[in-house]
Structure formats: structure tokens, C-alpha cells
Amino acid sequence: MTTTALVVAGVLVTSGAAFAQKKASRPTITLGGWFEAIVGAVDQDETIADHVAVDVQQDAEIHFKGSAKLDNGIRIRTRVELEGQDGGTAIDEAYINVAGGFGQIRIGSEDNAAHLLTTGYLGSWATNVGQNLAFDTGDWIDRPDGHTAGTVNRIDLGDGDSEKITYFTPRIEGLQLGVTYMPAFNAGVNNQAERRTAVHEGYAVGFNYNRKIDKIRVGIAAGYASANPGSGTDQSDPGGVSTGIRIDYGGFRVGFGYSSEWNLVAETALTATGQEAFDYGIRYKTGKNHFSAGYAHIRSAAVRATAGDDEIDHGMFSYRRDLGPGVQYRLNFMWADYEGEDTGSADDNDGMAITTSIRVAF
DSSP, X not given: OHHHHHHHHHHHHOOTTSSOOOOOEEEEEEEEXXXXXXXXXXXXXXXXXXXXXXXXXXXXXXXEEXXXXXXXXXXXXXXXXXXXXXXXXXXXXXXXEEEETTEEEEEXXXXXXXXXXXXXXXXXXXXXXXXXXXXXXXXXXXXXXXXXXXXXXXXXXXXXXXXEEEEEOOOBTTEEEXXXXXXXXXXXXXXXXXXXXXXXXXXXXXXXXXXXXXXXXXXXXXXXXXXXXXXXXXXXXXXXXXXXXXXXXXXXXEEEEEEEEXXXXXXXXXXXXXEEEEEEEEEEEETTEEEEEEEEEEEEOOBTTSSSOEEEEEEEEEEEEEEETTEEEEEEEEEEEEEOSSSSSTTOEEEEEEEEEEEEEO
């Protein structure tokens, strides 16, 4: 890591022969982000806690984006994301990005390279035109108590937006690679060096490749992540893989994704929390109108002493109309079926929801 720091410093001061001379720009800051106001109606199993039939939700973020350009052509960007609703920390991601002919170096609170390079290729993640199949079905249709499978099916070992350093290569002939070092899975702890008591010293690698063949554009991606367990635990090294493919032809896009995570809890834990997911999606766009359908099947081993798996089947149909630059109308129909491994229906639920929204991105 000391060598990496020296390389970064060298990149910033290099000029002349290594990089074409360009006039530096004074650092600037701009605002970005989005606000989505959502109204929806939901109907789900009567065994789930009583909820209102019609609900109002929102999804909003404000992005503070800094930018500067050096004489040697290096471009430096910073980004801080402020959450616009309750339900987590106020600051989401915060990082600095140094980019040039050598590629990109990103330092700060951000997702790992395997996550960033594969998510946009994983089935419904590649094809959503309205709300998100992985996130939003869980917002409207509850996961029952005792059910260990989750609807979010991209690679994340629990590192989330913890501080890390990532390098991305330039994209060459459609191929881009990335590698991440993760000191620890804690986020925002800056008053002491990270310790080995929690999951620590992880890494992630990933790639994606895009190529147009005649009238068809093909994109593939794959990623892998692993980390050391906390000291004093009997947990094996947690890890995960993800891979996806998307194909574009005319106004159509189809996608398929697969992801798997393992050893996220101690070997002696009664309940396993890793899961395996298969994700499918299709999209069609014509002018200002966009249509999509997505489906995912996810399963988790759940209670190790019990035969079978906790499973989820969920899907979404969406329509979007572009009303103007950055302004969209969205309409979604979603359903989810949670089938637990336990006898009876205590860890089961099924339901459906219809949502409509206005989204403004700036």
C-alpha cells in the first residue's frame, strides 16, 4: 500500500513527456442527484403485520460533485452523496477519483470493483426502466420473520460503502478491469486505524467487456470478492462471485445475471446468510416510451439443521415515459413470493403492489 501511495503521488506530479500539456482549471463544485415521489397500493398475506393499503414513499439524494484539471491532463473528481430520506446514515458515498491515460484511482467510501463493474449487466439491473426489482419489491412486499434470503442480488459481502482503494484500467478494445483493496468492512471510522476484530483486509476484482458485432452489441461481466474473517471467530473467509451478460439489438435489450455469496457468518452459526441468485430481464424502448420485465429466483440455506432452502420468486413489469430532460413518469406492477423452509407458513409471504411515480434528476 505504501508503494501504491507513492505511485499516486508520482502520477499527480508527472508532466511533460508522460502527459500532453493542458491548461489547468480551477476546482469547481456542482450539485446533482434526484428526487422520486412514489404512490403505491399493496396487498399481501394476512399473516404479515397490518399495513396501510395505499402508501407514499420517496427516494432522493443530493450529490456534491467537485472537479479539477491539472496542467498534465490529470482530472480529479470528488463526490459526496447526501441521502434525502430517513433509513440510514446521512452520507452515502464519499470519494475522490484521479483519472488520466493510466486509468482511474478511486479512494474513499464507495462500492468495490467487482460490484461496480458487474451490476449493470445482471439481468433486471441491466433492463429496469422503472423502479428497481431488487430494491423496491422488498420496500412494498415484506420479507417474513425468519426468512434469510433477500431480494438484493448483486455482490456485496457486507463491505458496502466502507473506505477502500480501487484501480480501474483504461477501456481498451471494449475491455476494462478493476481491483479493490478493502482494509475493513467498517465505514466512516477515522479516529483510529482499522482493526482485525471485524471482517478485514479484503479484495475484489472484476471486468466488463462491450463489443458491437454487426447490429448486435454484447456485454459480459464477472467479478469476485473475498475477505478475512474477524479475529477470534470460527468463520471461514467470506466470498462471492457475480457474472452477467446483456445483449442489445435495436430497441431491445435482454440480460441474465448470476450471483453467489458464502461464509458470511461463523461456521457454528445455526443460520447461514449466504445466497444464490438468478436474475433475468428484458427491455424495449421506442422514442420517449420504455417497457421492461424482470424476474429473479433467490435461495438461501437458512437454518442449517433443517432440510430445504428459503426461496424468493419475484418479478416486475414497468413502463416509463420521458416527460422532458431529466423528468420521468413511471408505472410499475410487482409481485413477490417468499417460501420458507420451515413447516407451516410462519416464514412465508406473498403479495403484489402497483406503484406510480414522478422522478426528477438534476
